[in-house]
Structures are given as C-alpha cells and as structure tokens.
Amino acid sequence: MKNKKSETLEDAVGRIKDGATLLIGGFGQPGVPEILIDGVCDLGRRDLTIVTNNAGTGHSGIARLFEEGCVSKLVCSFPWAKESFVFKELYNAGKIELEIVPQGTLAERMRSAGAGLGGFLTPTGVGTDLADGKPSMNVDGKDYVLEKPLRGDFALIKAYQADPRGNLIYRKTGRNFNPIMAMASDFTIAEVQKDVAIDELDPEVIVTPGVFVDTYYVTGWYEIGKERSI
Amino acid sequence: MSEQTNLLTRQQIAARAAQDMQDGWLVNLGIGMPTMIPAFIPSNRDVMFHSENGLIGMGPPPAEGEADQDLISAGKELVTMVSGGAYVHHTDSFAIARGGRLDCAVLGAFQVAVNGDLCNWRLPNQTSGSVGGAMDIAAGSKRVFVMMTHTARDGAAKIVAARTYPLTAMKVVTKIFTDMAVISVTPDGFVLNEVAPGLTADVVQAATDAPLNMDAVGTIDVAA
Numbered sequence: 001m002k003n004k005k006s007e008t009l010e011d012a013v014g015r016i017k018d019g020a021t022l023l024i025g026g027f028g029q030p031g032v033p034e035i036l037i038d039g040v041c042d043l044g045r046r047d048l049t050i051v052t053n054n055a056g057t058g059h060s061g062i063a064r065l066f067e068e069g070c071v072s073k074l075v076c077s078f079p080w081a082k083e084s085f086v087f088k089e090l091y092n093a094g095k096i097e098l099e100i101v102p103q104g105t106l107a108e109r110m111r112s113a114g115a116g117l118g119g120f121l122t123p124t125g126v127g128t129d130l131a132d133g134k135p136s137m138n139v140d141g142k143d144y145v146l147e148k149p150l151r152g153d154f155a156l157i158k159a160y161q162a163d164p165r166g167n168l169i170y171r172k173t174g175r176n177f178n179p180i181m182a183m184a185s186d187f188t189i190a191e192v193q194k195d196v197a198i199d200e201l202d203p204e205v206i207v208t209p210g211v212f213v214d215t216y217y218v219t220g221w222y223e224i225g226k227e228r229s230i
Numbered sequence: 231m232s233e234q235t236n237l238l239t240r241q242q243i244a245a246r247a248a249q250d251m252q253d254g255w256l257v258n259l260g261i262g263m264p265t266m267i268p269a270f271i272p273s274n275r276d277v278m279f280h281s282e283n284g285l286i287g288m289g290p291p292p293a294e295g296e297a298d299q300d301l302i303s304a305g306k307e308l309v310t311m312v313s314g315g316a317y318v319h320h321t322d323s324f325a326i327a328r329g330g331r332l333d334c335a336v337l338g339a340f341q342v343a344v345n346g347d348l349c350n351w352r353l354p355n356q357t358s359g360s361v362g363g364a365m366d367i368a369a370g371s372k373r374v375f376v377m378m379t380h381t382a383r384d385g386a387a388k389i390v391a392a393r394t395y396p397l398t399a400m401k402v403v404t405k406i407f408t409d410m411a412v413i414s415v416t417p418d419g420f421v422l423n424e425v426a427p428g429l430t431a432d433v434v435q436a437a438t439d440a441p442l443n444m445d446a447v448g449t450i451d452v453a454a
Contacts, residue, residue: 027283027320028306030299078360081306100358103282104324104366111321123369124328128397129352130361172300172317173283179319207319224299 004166004215005195012189012217013039016154020045023110023152023185024052024062025178029224031170033158033191034061036217038228040156041065047072051110051152053103053177055079055087060227066090075150077103102130105147107180113149114183114212122147155185159208159216162192163199166213167206175207182212190216236428237380237409242452245270246424247336247377247407249451251277258282258327258367260337260350261305264377267336278312280332282363284323287315304363327363328370335371337364339378339403341388341395344440346403346415348374349395359396368399380408380437387439389413389420410434412450419443424450 006012013036016022022040026032032052040048041064048071055076056063063086065071079087079098090096101109102124112120121144125131135146157178160171168190170178182188195218222228238246240263248270251257258280259265268290271277279288281304288303289310297308311317318326326332341349348368352359368374382388389406406413411434412424422442425434431444 027304028302030283030302078362079358080360098358100361102361102365103320103363104328104370107320107324122328122366124366126369127400128365130365170317170319172298172311173281173285173302174300175317175319176284177320180321 001164001198003164004210004213005164006215006217009035009039009217012036012191012215013043013156015187016040016043016045018045019047020153021049021051023155023181024050025155025157025176025181026061027053027173027176029057029061030172031158031174031176031178032061032224033156034224035219035222036156036189036191037061037065041068041070045070049073049075051075051106051150053077053106054081055084057083057225058227059086060225063087066096071096073097073099075099075101075106077101077106100130106150107177109147109150110177110180110184113151114180117149119146119148121145150184152181152185153187155181155188157181157188157190159190159192161194161196161201162190162213162216163196163201163210165198166190166210166216167201168192168208168213169201169205170207179208182208187214188212189214191219192216193219193221236426238426238450238452240266243377243407243409245452246412246450247375248272250375250405251275251334253277255333256280256286256331258332258335258371260335260364262338264336264338265303265305265307280323280326281309282323282327282367284318284320285309285311285315286318286326287312289315324363324366327367330370330372332367332371334373334375335367336375336377337368339376339388341390341393342376342403342406342415343393344391344415344419346401347393348376348398348403349393351398352396354395364398368402373404374399374402375405375407376403377407380410380434387437389438389440391440410437413442422447424448426450427452
C-alpha cells in the first residue's frame, strides 16, 4: 500500500511552481496550514493566486506569503480586517489584485469544481455589485445568480489526523474550508498534527476520504499565529 | 433632538433584541453589537447560535485557562461550544444559511430601506468592502433583524425610504432594534412598535428618513 506521507516539508510543497493557483484553508487562524505556507515562502515562489477566506493575520501564515512578495492575486470574502495590515499595504500600493466573493459562494464554487459541476445558481448577491456581469436566472419565481466553479492547481489544507491513505479528520472550527478545498484542486497537500496507523481512524467519522488527498506532512502541535523561521 | 441620556446603551439594545429570540430557534449573529445578545437570552429558552465558520451551538467566551486555539467565532473571538453542538465544514454551514435553516439572523447595518433592503457590507465611498458571509446569510435566513444605532455618527438617518448605499440583500429585513426604538418593516411601511424610555415617537420620527406608523407605540422595557 502506498503511504501518502511526505517525510520533508520540501517533498510536500516542492512541486508548487510560480504562477500557480493555491486554495489555502482556514478561517481566521484555525485551519490555516501555516507550516506548508512557510514551505512555499522558503521556496521563493512568485506570482501565486491565493484563494482563502481572510487576507492574513499579523506577519505569519498567509500574511508572510504577501509580505515576501509571493502573491499577485487574492480571492477572498473578508479582506479588510485590522489584523490584515500587510495585505492592505500591498493592495494600496497597487501590488496585488483582489477579487471579493461572498463567503458561502466562495465555498460552493470550490465544492462545485470538486464535484465536477459547471457552476450553480444562488440567491446570494442578487441585485448587488458582486453580481454585476454575472448571468442571472429566475427559477420557479425566484431570482438567482450563476456562479462558476473555482478550481486550484494545489490545495494547502490543515487537518488534525491522517492515516497512510490520507484519510483526514479535523479539529473544531479548524475544519472550515479545508474539506472543500481538498476536493477542488489537482493536487492536495495536507499538514496534520499527527499521523495514525491504518484503521485507527473510525471510517464512520472520517471527514475527508484519502481519495481527495495527494500527500500529507506531519507537523506536531504548534501554537497558531506565531512568527517562526524554519 | 433627543438628549444622549435617553438613548439605550448597547447592552440595553442587545437585551431588547434577545427578548425576540424564540425558544427553539437557531440564530446567526453578525459581527459587533449582535454578539452581545446571547448573554441576555431568557434562561427558560433554548436558543442555539450558528457561527458561519462551522459551529452550531456557539457558547460564551472560555473561562480563564480553558481557551482552545481551534475554537473561534465568525468574529474571530475565542468561544466555547454548548452541549449538543456540532462542527461542520463551510458548504454545510452555508447550506444551513441559504437553505432556510436559520430561524433568524441579527446583523448590523449602515442603512435599512422601507422595502426591507439591507445595506451593511460596503460604504458608498469605498471601492471595496469585506462581505464575509453577510450576503449569503441575509439572503437565506428565515428572518433578518437589524441591530444598530438609530442614526449615523454624523446624525444622518439610517432608516430610510430608499437605500443609497450598496446593497447586501433585497427585501429581507423585518425588524430593527436601535438605541431609540423597535421598528417593524411591513408591506405597509415602517411601524414604530416601541420607543426608549424618555423618548417620544416624534423624536424617533425626526431621526428617521421615512414615515413611521405610530398607531400603537409602547415603551421598551429596559428592566427585562
């Protein structure tokens, strides 16, 4: 049986190339794969498109990607938080492009890509600026906006435990976008706190089956949101 | 104009809004003032709170030493989970919102129009805003209540005949809780239900940029 574990951080993230689209898990800080992001920063990749809910916190994690000049475009729902000051400075300097997507639409666009669909009709955003230019349709008397699938070249996600086949379980609100992003990319890389033996995860509670996971890297527990150098 | 002392405090607005949270409801709370509501829910009512980052059954902030870095609210505050809660991923969380499983969402607003239009995600002079889950939740919740100051800091009316701010969701707001009043949004227009103690209906009308029906006006019970 193939074991999907990457023994080194570089093995886990090394195939990410300049210009790639990365789906990065997390809402706030829980569920952000900070160690994988550090790995991408250390590779010095450029011109990345990042799809993630927030625009980074402080100087660590996603904010480090911005600060080190790795990112040319951000797709997110909530860019303007006080803790996202690194992004704000780059945006104001015209160094980064921004696409705002309503949070539920962001999640569903990725699910749609992962599920092999051509998009979906949502009541979210009808009549608003964020529906400008998008086709709309009335179905049984209700108005909807057509939203297209959103796929990544890579997904960088964080989970709690993985087994050798890449089956995953998550921890509390660290779950958030991670299982959706795992479905929606060509190559999904998970960082996990702990790896366990095969059959140790109860099949009844596995959230992401290993079929959606290409490799995982074990980080151990760490305090989230701390600046660290690898 | 009213004297400052006759305006309700944020706690008093939250306490009044909490009275309208019915037994058995699942409720989503917007960032800011609405997050003060749970502390005022009457103890004999079973009200569950949904946080769109994947938490059904959000509880109060953790006790000293019991914080968990993986358990936060949509406002990114450390929280707890109540007994019987569940964690879900984002598409399930927003299926709950869009699929009509939220009995109520209590959101902040920049403007509410008489047709129920909600404006709360971007100011007109900004080229960009933080929409977060506001559009999904406002479009999908069974009821949308707004909790806000009655007027803007510069005194401009926020309760208006027609919106001038960027739209969040069309025709969704049914009730407004402010530091001056409780107002229902009905097919026949705004109805002034209650005013803060010490304020008159006329004072509230003067701070509102649309006609208020004042046929049956009570006083907000701040002792509740």
